Amino acid sequence: MQCQLSAHEDGEHFGLLDDVEYGTALWLRWRGTTAMALVVLADCPVVGPGADGEGCCLFAGHTEQHTWQDTMESTPRSK
Known part of the structure; x- marks a missing residue:
């Protein structure tokens, strides 16, 4: 399982397992x-x-940034 949070070494890690119901999900925390x-x-x-x-x-x-922020940073900006 790989941590879904932005790159970090210390602290807690979280991996998404499954959606539980609308608005919640089951996560593995370690x-x-x-x-x-x-x-x-x-x-x-x-x-x-x-x-x-x-x-x-x-x-x-x-903690850290939202998933769409990761996408924005890796996408080249047009001039």
Whole structure:
């Protein structure tokens, strides 16, 4: 399982397992290599800028940046 948060080395890691119901998902949470837990977390309500308003694919209250921010940074900007 790979952590879905932006690149980081310390702290908790989260991997998406499945959608539970509208607005929540089942996540695997771990720290290091031993302590793991299944947690149900509410979806992140933040949407990206622009007309399409792409939603964040993480959970409410996550650290680091939203998933659509990762996409914006890796996409070359047109002049």
